[in-house]
Amino acid sequence: MHPLDQNDPLAHFRQRFVAAPGIVAYLDGNSLGRPLTASVERVAAFATGRWGGRLIRGWDEGWLDLPLMIGDELGRVVLGAKEGQVAIGDSTTVLLYKLIRAAISAAEPGRDEIVIDRDDFPTDRYVLEGIAAETGCRLRWISEGDVTPARVEQIVGARTALVVLSSIAYRSGYLADVGAITDIVHDAGALILWDLCHSAGVVDIPLDALGVDLAVGCSYKYLNGGPGAPAFAYVRSEHQQRLRQPIQGWLGSRKPFEMGQGYEPAEGIRGFLSGTPPIIGMLPLQDTIALIAEAGLAGIRAKSIALTEYAIELADARLPSATLSTPRDPERRGSHVTLDHPAFEGIMARLWERGVIPDFRRPTGIRLGLSPLSTSFEEVERGIDAIAEELTH
Ligand SMILES: Cc1ncc(COP(=O)(O)O)c(C=O)c1O
DSSP, X not given: OOHHHXXXXXGGGGGGBOOOTTOSEEOBTTTSOOOBHHHHHHHHHIIIIIIIIIGGGGGGGTGGGHHHHHHHXXXXXXXXXXXXXXXXXXXXXXXXXXXXXHHHHTSOTTOOEEEEETTSOHHHHHHHHHHHHHHOOEEEEEOSSSOOHHHHHHHOOTTEEEEEEESBOTTTOBBOOHHHHHHHHHHTTOEEEEEOTTTTTTSOOOHHHHTOOEEEEOSSSTTOOOTTOOOEEEEOHHHHTTOOOSOOOGGGBSOGGGOOSSOOBOSGGXXXXXXXXXXXXXXXXXXXXXXXXXXXXXXXXXHHHHHHHHHHHHHHHHOTTSEXXXXXXXXXXXXXXXXXXXXXXXXXXXXXXXXXXXXXXXTTEXXXXXXXXXXXXXXXXXXXXXXXXXXXX
């Protein structure tokens, strides 16, 4: 066993994940997390017992409450949010649309600008471009470099309605100073929406304590929900009454089963739901939330830092011709490490063939996603050695 794994207090959690034959190093847990055995069993038991056995009665026996129940658990264990502020459902893309539209519609007259990062994940940019075209809002782009408090301070002002940013940059892994930026945005009189896709489950960003207004995030990365698992939305309780989301479906309405005329939103976070909740898709989240509660977010973050630190140390020594595109400062780094090299695109297929699975980000980046509960230090070493070998072939 690798000595770093021997000394890792979280090492035993790896056994809780489904074994993947032929995998030498899975370094893409920040794109698609591995399944927990408990989740596979939960989904199978649900299919035969609850779905197969209870059939339509299941909706009255708890299914309708699951989006908010799991949301509350996620809020308590992962997001630092007290109950009634988190709902599970839709994709991150759709939730971005819903919450951004809600925030823009409620903005004071004269506040018609939305701030966004030019390097943010495409879906965030595309949704905002669509909303700008639809509403006439103007987009203000942070165009160069990492999203630092100074850059945000420079761009916000009396016309800012909303700032939309990612807590961790999907490409570089830069970890934004969520607290400081949230304060700056509030001082400018605007609201902030954080995309937590790359931080939920690996970095503690306590939303209530930091005063965050709105947040979204997916559940298939470090939350191991499975491909296309539904996302989560956080709406700070003090905004829930005032903000109206635009996709007025029956299950977000006050009395869905009365089938009445005229939409009236349900009170609280339920009013941010739209259609029938994706029940099967949200089941695995329960197992990951329980696992995170058991391991503790502080320990998870400590291992995440140790894994990325080790990856950087090995890359410095064994891949000297690659460029590190991720911050060296652990305080400003999430749980993935991106290396750039002009030959990386050409070696990806061979890496996957030999069971080494990082992902590739154009034009020249290999991204190593290190998921503290399922990634070992040995995998990091094997992965970087394989990249070094393929580069010299
Ligand atoms: C920052 C960020 N936002 C959003 C998404 C994806 O959104 P969706 O689940 O709607 O495809 C990703 C996916 O990797 C992401 O990294």
